[in-house]
Amino acid sequence: MIGKLKGTIDEIGEDHVVVDVHGVGYVAYCGARALSGIAGLGEAIVLFIETVVREDMIRLYGFPSAAERDWFRLLQTVQGVGAKMALGVVGTLSPSDLSNAVALQDKAMVARSPGVGPKVAQRIVAELKDRMPAFSGAALDEAFGVKRDIGGGTAAAPVADAVSALTNLGYARDQAASAVATALKEAGEGADSKILIRLGLKALSR
Secondary structure: OOOEEEEEEEEEOOOEEEEEEOOEEEEEEOOHHHHHOOOOOOOEEEEEEEEEEEOOEEEEEEEOOHHHHHHHHHHOOOOOOOHHHHHHHHHHOOHHHHHHHHHOOOHHHHOOOOOOOHHHHHHHHHHHHHHHHHHHHHHOOHHHHHHHHHHHOOOOHHHHHHHHHHHHOOOOHHHHHHHHHHHHHHHOOOOOHHHHHHHHHHHHOO
16 A cells, blocks of 8 residues: 655646656646646655555545545545545645635535535535544644534524624635634633624734
8 A cells, every 4th residue: 555655756647647756657646736736847746645446447646745635535435426526626625725614514615626516515514514623633723613613503693793794894704713713712702792803803914
């Protein structure tokens, strides 16, 4: 089982790269974001690898970070999501974008990925929602809890009101949720919406 490749770029294709590791060329299929970040032929590269074995093929999928590889694996646990679609999702959205989309139940963000329709996007955000804390671990801070509660409609009224107010002021919902999470940490769980809005605006101005 190949877990990581470290070598030089020997070839760049539309959907793959060939990594030369001590004279052996490995074909690794990559998403659009990963391919766009590759410098050029002969440059050093490190890819985290997921090996997919089928009856008629063995294919290596390469990712610039372990987090992207983990998302690739997790996405395939959703009904109707195969390797090709999962690669399209991680090739379109970064791990933080995916975390936010699932936390906020933002199926429209997921549906931006090639080949992902509204129904599949809905399944992705719905089925992965309860698994996110265990999956993301230390990668998520207090902001994730706020975003998750907002997405599920379980956030306390002052929190939801503060996020709504910041959104109405023109801030993206993700930005607003992060700012309110920061405000909540500073003001405490019992803070009312006015305090959260004021502290949220302060956080956004930094």
